[in-house]
Amino acid sequence: MEQGQLFETTDEHGWTWMSLGSICVHLCSSVVCAFCVVFLSVCLNVESEGAESWQARYEAGLKRLAEGKYLLAQEEFKAVLADNAASVEAHNALGVSYQKAGELELARLSFVRALELNPSFVEARTNLGLNSLLRNETDRAVQELEKSLQLDPQQPLVLFNLGVVAARAGELRSAAAYFEKALALQPDDARILYNLAAAYFASSQPRPALEKADRLLALPSLDSEVCLEAGELLSRYGHAARAVRFYQMAKRQSSAASAGGKTSSNFDQLLADASAQFQRDVKAIAQLEAQVKSSPNDPVHYFNLGLMLTKLGEFSRCFELLKPAVARFPRSSEIRLAYALACYFTGRNDLAEQAYLQLVQMQPNSDQSHFALGNFYADAGRLEEAAASFRRAIGKNPGNYLNHYMHGVALFRCQSYLEAAASLRMALKLNPAHADSNFWLGKIYLLRNDRVKALQAFERAVKLEPKHVGAHYQLALLYARLGEKAKSQEALEIQRQLNAQLHKGIVALRMP
Missing domain, CATH: 1.25.40.10 (Tetratricopeptide repeat domain)
Structure with missing residues (x-):
């Protein structure tokens, strides 16, 4: 076996995609799931005499680990440590075997021991952060993952996990920024593209959301579960035309009937619903276009058609409609506003700013x-x-x-x-009765370390808006810090259920 990091791969990126239940915790498709990357490296530096035995046991442990025989792997790594207690690689590998077997506390102790021996061992630092994330110790997870990035900034899965944490906290723009950094390192990864689209939609940024959805659709290979999730996401935000394309792609996959836990009838119904909505959208646009044609001197019809095109993500068509309309109706504030939106959504920010400033003058x-x-x-x-x-x-x-x-x-x-x-x-x-004002005020109280007022603010937020994802997440963290474990778990479970389709990930193993 070569020294350094090696990968067991099942896709073109060198990532092994496995079911969540087969790793260390089951995070079902109805919750926010994080990528959990497990690093192993073989960096053996011992005297030649005894090295063969040491390395043989280590490699035997790696083989058992790859075969899913976690208890046998643990025995091998423990035998290695009995001979060489200072091996950071063996401590890290033992932690991996514990984590895959669901023994999160034992895994944590192994990663901590590896870092005590070598604080710069990036694999153990990353694994400790991800272990904390799986244990719902978010603050500690963020600290360790950020330390890991300082050691090695080129870790897409670490960046992805930080994005997941930000999304859970309601910081969707920060989440998107992390996902973008991960995508720059792994540009054709379907899961990162999906999560980026979801983050942009949830933060009211439809243009980049649709761009990521189109990139996702253009990938040469896409499994049916991701297709279904993307279709559901697009349907939820009113983009039926693109949803239909994702559902059609999923249907072409051999496993479409059971993908994502959907039965064949469920899947057919999703496609039928999206197709029906698409036809309604086409009809609505045709009617609005007819009104523009029949009453070309009425700016209201241009405005209504422009808003419909924007709503459906037809940003270029909207711009082409409103560019001449804004010249034709220079005194119409509605047309000016719609034109400003069209400029922004087509990436013409200079023109958009100019239009908004003109609107202020008007x-x-x-x-x-x-x-x-x-x-x-x-x-x-x-x-x-x-x-x-x-x-x-x-x-x-x-x-x-x-x-x-x-x-x-x-x-x-x-x-x-x-x-x-x-x-x-x-x-x-x-x-x-404004929940979001309470939420942001609660975050300010947290920054002041005023937990009592923060708790009151977040509790008011979820009372006013029971589906406030960010407030439930902040409550889960606060309850945990205050020692109220049952309340913390309850709030976290609510947050997970609310986030059912927002940010999905699959546990990925980085294996030798």
């Missing part, structure tokens, strides 16, 4: 024009300009709670936490 006393400009800046990552626009919106209409809320979120992302808290409190004064 409606200088309206908070909505400043609010729209603030949303654009926030989506473009220009957070200080976003905060300034939302502040102007507040000046125009201080009684609109959404102006205060968006101002608070923008300030939070600018790390201006005191000002953010003030804006969020004002949003809640105007609308005490």
Whole structure:
């Protein structure tokens, strides 16, 4: 066996894809699942006499591990450590065998021992982080995974797991950023593409979401389960045409009838529903186009057609419709707004900004024009300009709670936490039933280490919005820190169920 990292592969990326139940924990398809990568390396450096025996036992353990004979593998690695207790590779391998057998605490101890011997041993550092993630020790998992990335930044599965953690916490834009980094290292991975599309959809960014869905569809090979998941995701966000294509691809797979736990009748129903919705969308567009044709001087029809095309992800068609319309109806604020959206969704950010600024000029006393400009800046990552626009919106209409809320979120992302808290409190004064304001205020309390107020804020958020994924996740972490294990597990289970289709991953083993 060669020294260094070797891979047992079942796909073109060098990853072994296995069922979740066969590794160390069963995370069913109805929950958020993380990639769990297990590293093993053979870096043997012993005296030649006895090395053959040492390496023979180690390699025998690796063989047992690959065969799924975890107890026998453990015996081999323990025998190696009896002769060479300082072998970080053997401690790491023993931890892998424990983790695959579901012995998470014993696995953790093995990884910790390997790191005590060599704190820079990246494989053990990564495995310890992933072990903590499987044990729902999120803070520790993030710390270890970030340390692992400092040792080796080129780890797509570690980046993916950090994205999963961010998604669980409701930080979908941060999740997408991690997934993008993972995709840059593994550009044709179906699971990363799927999760990216889901993160972008959930954070109201349909253009990159659809781009990732199209890349996913263009992959040369795609298993039926991923096709079904992608089809369901697209159907949920109203993109029936693309959903139909994914369902049709899944149907061509030999295992389509049982993919993802779906029966043949379930699968046929999904395809039929998506096809019917697609036909309704086509009909609706045709009717709106007919209205534009019959009443070419009415901007309302252009506006309605533009919004429908945007909703269905037909961004280029929307831009081609509204580019001449904005010249034809220069005084229509509705057309200007729709045109700004079309520019943004087709990647023409300069034109989009220009259109939003013109909208502000057209409606200088309206908070909505400043609010729209603030949303654009926030989506473009220009957070200080976003905060300034939302502040102007507040000046125009201080009684609109959404102006205060968006101002608070923008300030939070600018790390201006005191000002953010003030804006969020004002949003809640105007609308005490706003769950998201409670959620972001809770995050500020966490940063201040005020767990009591944070707990109250998150509990209010889930009471107001029982399906608030991020608030349930933060509650799970807080309850755990406060020693309320039962409540923590309950909140985490709710969060997992709510996140059923959002971010799916399959445990992947990096094997010798």
